[in-house]
Amino acid sequence: MVDTNFKMSFKVRAAKKEDCKDISRMIMELAVYEKMPDQVNISHKELERDGFSPNPFYECLIAEVSDENKTKDGYTIVGYALYFYTYSTWKGRSVFMEDLYVMPDFRGKGIGKGLMAKVAQIGVEKQCVRLQFSVLEWNKPSLDFYVAKGAEDLTAKEGWHFFRFDGQALHQLAKEAPED
Amino acid sequence: MVDTNFKMSFKVRAAKKEDCKDISRMIMELAVYEKMPDQVNISHKELERDGFSPNPFYECLIAEVSDENKTKDGYTIVGYALYFYTYSTWKGRSVFMEDLYVMPDFRGKGIGKGLMAKVAQIGVEKQCVRLQFSVLEWNKPSLDFYVAKGAEDLTAKEGWHFFRFDGQALHQLAKEAPED
Numbered sequence: 001m002v003d004t005n006f007k008m009s010f011k012v013r014a015a016k017k018e019d020c021k022d023i024s025r026m027i028m029e030l031a032v033y034e035k036m037p038d039q040v041n042i043s044h045k046e047l048e049r050d051g052f053s054p055n056p057f058y059e060c061l062i063a064e065v066s067d068e069n070k071t072k073d074g075y076t077i078v079g080y081a082l083y084f085y086t087y088s089t090w091k092g093r094s095v096f097m098e099d100l101y102v103m104p105d106f107r108g109k110g111i112g113k114g115l116m117a118k119v120a121q122i123g124v125e126k127q128c129v130r131l132q133f134s135v136l137e138w139n140k141p142s143l144d145f146y147v148a149k150g151a152e153d154l155t156a157k158e159g160w161h162f163f164r165f166d167g168q169a170l171h172q173l174a175k176e177a178p179e180d
Numbered sequence: 181m182v183d184t185n186f187k188m189s190f191k192v193r194a195a196k197k198e199d200c201k202d203i204s205r206m207i208m209e210l211a212v213y214e215k216m217p218d219q220v221n222i223s224h225k226e227l228e229r230d231g232f233s234p235n236p237f238y239e240c241l242i243a244e245v246s247d248e249n250k251t252k253d254g255y256t257i258v259g260y261a262l263y264f265y266t267y268s269t270w271k272g273r274s275v276f277m278e279d280l281y282v283m284p285d286f287r288g289k290g291i292g293k294g295l296m297a298k299v300a301q302i303g304v305e306k307q308c309v310r311l312q313f314s315v316l317e318w319n320k321p322s323l324d325f326y327v328a329k330g331a332e333d334l335t336a337k338e339g340w341h342f343f344r345f346d347g348q349a350l351h352q353l354a355k356e357a358p359e360d
């Protein structure tokens with residue numbers, strides 16, 4: 001009998017600039033899973049510029065498996081967690097996990113948990129008191145995963161809604177800024 | 181007849197370290213308005229440390245009125261917008277407005293709009309393609325204000341829910357990080 005749910009050996013490490021092509025590939029895979037692939041408008045070039053220059057806009061962890069466990073397409077980088085620091089005026093420093101992704105064949109092996117726990121550890125080391133993220137309400141497997149680990153749904157509990165200006169609305173608003 | 185809805189003259193400028201006591205005062209006023217005053221656990225000292233050192237965790241704008249329009253308690257700083265930069269793996273650089281507040285006696289005079297428009301302008305200058313924020317669903321005046329300016333409710337439209345680990349759950353998660 002083969003145990004398909006064994007804890008595959010994997011390594012979590014900080015992403016390097018050279019990993020941006022793999023991150024870009026997985027960003028698209030995640031968007032397909034979230035049913036919004038046409039929304040992705042970013043390439044590994046922007047990822048390199050925005051994450052690997054002074055004052056980067058984000059930090060990223062990747063999960064890597066050994067060569068013998070590589071995918072059929074030859075990939076050994078099979079998951080990532082992309083995060084940045086935010087600020088609560090009630091509690092102070094926080095870390096926000098924008099994306100957490102593990103390739104389908106590698107799920108159920110502790111990799112997602114490992115990536116998320118590492119983000120939490122890095123946040124705690126930086127004196128962050130919260131780890132936040134957003135989840136699509138129809139994504140029941142992910143919701144269950146996060147709640148099982150102790151996360152709270154603030155939208156359900158307190159009624160927080162996410163708002164956004166973009167495109168024309170953002171540029172119109174910017175034009176109406178008072179002069180200095 | 182007195183027009184109480186006139187456009188009061190005000191100035192929007194970047195906050196300085198010396199403004200942190202005023203910001204701290206208004207953070208508490210906003211929390212009282214949001215019915216969660218017991219949640220505020222931050223003083224002007226932390227605001228000074230986190231916003232006014234190298235690699236700050238946030239940036240802040242304040243709105244100031246002239247001395248003749250000061251409050252009955254003598255304040256001339258009557259509003260603030262606190263924001264930071266985030267990152268979308270679909271669209272790139274974004275700006276997140278954590279707080280937008282104007283003291284009650286100074287509402288309806290274009291000050292909130294002015295602060296928000298200035299955040300948008302600063303974001304656009306930094307090549308941000310989104311201005312995001314969160315709003316409590318019962319806060320109808322604020323919801324209406326944002327929607328009237330062109331913002332979209334992503335929770336209602338796409339089903340995004342806000343999640344959080346904090347306190348014991350965060351520390352437990354951090355302890356489970358894989359070793360390097």
